[in-house]
Amino acid sequence: MKTPFITKEKAQEIIKTYPTPFHIYDEKGIRENARKLIKAFSWNKGYREYFAVKATPTPAILKILKEEGCGVDCSSYTELMMSEKCGFTGDDIMFSSNVTPAEDFEYARKLDAIVNLDDITHIEFLEKHGGIPETICCRFNPGGLFSISNDIMDNPGEAKYGMTRPQMSEAFKALKAKGVKHFGIHAFLASNTVGNEYYPALARILFELAVELKKETGVHIKFINLSGGIGVPYLPDGKPADIERIGKEVHWVYDEVFGPENMTDVAIFTELGRYMLAPYGHLVSTVLHLKHTHKEYVGLDACAANLMRPAMYGSYHHITVLGKENEICTHVYDVTGGLCENNDKFAINRSLPPVEIGDIVAIHDTGAHGFAMGYNYNGKLRSAELMLKEDGSVEMIRRAETADDYFATLIW
Numbered sequence: 446m447k448t449p450f451i452t453k454e455k456a457q458e459i460i461k462t463y464p465t466p467f468h469i470y471d472e473k474g475i476r477e478n479a480r481k482l483i484k485a486f487s488w489n490k491g492y493r494e495y496f497a498v499k500a501t502p503t504p505a506i507l508k509i510l511k512e513e514g515c516g517v518d519c520s521s522y523t524e525l526m527m528s529e530k531c532g533f534t535g536d537d538i539m540f541s542s543n544v545t546p547a548e549d550f551e552y553a554r555k556l557d558a559i560v561n562l563d564d565i566t567h568i569e570f571l572e573k574h575g576g577i578p579e580t581i582c583c584r585f586n587p588g589g590l591f592s593i594s595n596d597i598m599d600n601p602g603e604a605k606y607g608m609t610r611p612q613m614s615e616a617f618k619a620l621k622a623k624g625v626k627h628f629g630i631h632a633f634l635a636s637n638t639v640g641n642e643y644y645p646a647l648a649r650i651l652f653e654l655a656v657e658l659k660k661e662t663g664v665h666i667k668f669i670n671l672s673g674g675i676g677v678p679y680l681p682d683g684k685p686a687d688i689e690r691i692g693k694e695v696h697w698v699y700d701e702v703f704g705p706e707n708m709t710d711v712a713i714f715t716e717l718g719r720y721m722l723a724p725y726g727h728l729v730s731t732v733l734h735l736k737h738t739h740k741e742y743v744g745l746d747a748c749a750a751n752l753m754r755p756a757m758y759g760s761y762h763h764i765t766v767l768g769k770e771n772e773i774c775t776h777v778y779d780v781t782g783g784l785c786e787n788n789d790k791f792a793i794n795r796s797l798p799p800v801e802i803g804d805i806v807a808i809h810d811t812g813a814h815g816f817a818m819g820y821n822y823n824g825k826l827r828s829a830e831l832m833l834k835e836d837g838s839v840e841m842i843r844r845a846e847t848a849d850d851y852f853a854t855l856i857w
């Protein structure tokens with residue numbers, strides 16, 4: 446069972462000031478989770494989490510994570526701008542972009558961010574646009590299928606990211622010749638992984654690659670960036686990742702591979718997005734209409750423009766009808782938004798208690814890749830974002846868009 450972090454009473458109180466739909470985040474949950482993660486990797490002296498800004502690009506969120514000791518992982522000019530404004534500088538920032546424009550590299554270099562190169566041709570491009578830094582990271586893509594104990598996790602061979610194994614050697618040699626002193630290695634081989642095996646398996650691949658590259662090119666390996674990919678249980682009976690165990694298993698692999706090589710100064714970095722935020726956000730919405738045709742429909746005041754994942758990937762997001770948490774799910778509904786797009790459904794054939802017009806629903810696990818993927822199709826406006834603070838008060842951290850915002854870029 447999934448329990449929302451707000452009650453019906455709390456939602457009704459909030460709605461008096463901030464009408465639905467809105468995304469709301471749980472500060473307490475975010476902080477506690479960040480502390481657990483950092484503790485799980487505290488065995489590694491240089492460990493740092495670089496929160497993937499794209500998951501939840503909202504200053505109030507970035508500031509909380511900064512207070513917890515996190516850096517940021519950026520992929521675009523505006524993500525860099527937001528990070529700079531929130532006080533992140535230098536090696537607080539990882540710049541992990543692909544198909545990177547010149548001005549993005551120039552800006553990242555100006556901020557002295559750590560640049561993670563996605564391709565070997567970017568060496569020359571970066572040299573022209575910003576210059577080659579002393580510390581640099583290269584993104585690895587082993588190709589083929591990525592499996593853990595016979596389970597296919599993902600398909601790196603079809604992924605646009607990263608360099609091949611021979612390109613990694615070539616890139617390290619070329620960068621060393623251009624004066625780079627410290628190297629990092631990055632890979633993102635599977636997304637939203639369940640279970641605890643992904644990081645330890647990825648760590649082994651990258652640690653062994655680090656040993657090889659060090660021997661082959663004589664460079665100093667400064668860090669291994671395990672990137673994102675730890676999943677969250679979207680399903681109500683799913684099990685959350687055991688971060689303590691993941692940290693421990695990465696530690697074992699670290700000692701096994703780096704111990705004999707005298708490489709125990711290598712720092713571990715992560716760039717988690719979903720794991721850091723998804724469970725600590727709800728999209729709160731009001732039931733506008735009930736429709737009874739060939740199926741039973743619940744029509745919400747939120748739509749796929751507020752949360753795209755179900756429409757885009759068919760993702761499951763649990764829905765709680767607030768105040769009916771303990772009622773039996775006797776009805777089956779499609780829960781929809783109002784876009785003129787039949788994929789605008791938050792849930793299909795979902796068992797819920799009997800729903801009435803005016804009910805408030807909490808859609809779970811929207812804290813990452815939720816608001817962030819919002820768009821303006823059908824002229825729908827982006828919602829507000831609110832923070833449920835540790836003292837129980839609620840603060841608006843982004844106002845809702847107005848029609849003026851929507852029209853602001855138009856030329857009549």
Ligand SMILES: *Cc1c(COP(=O)(O)O)cnc(C)c1O
Pocket residue numbers: 497499500518541633636637672673674675716717718719720813
């Ligand atoms: C998206 C992304 C992440 C975060 O991924 P999650 O699945 O949210 O953990 C981290 N690093 C890079 C480079 C990414 O593109």
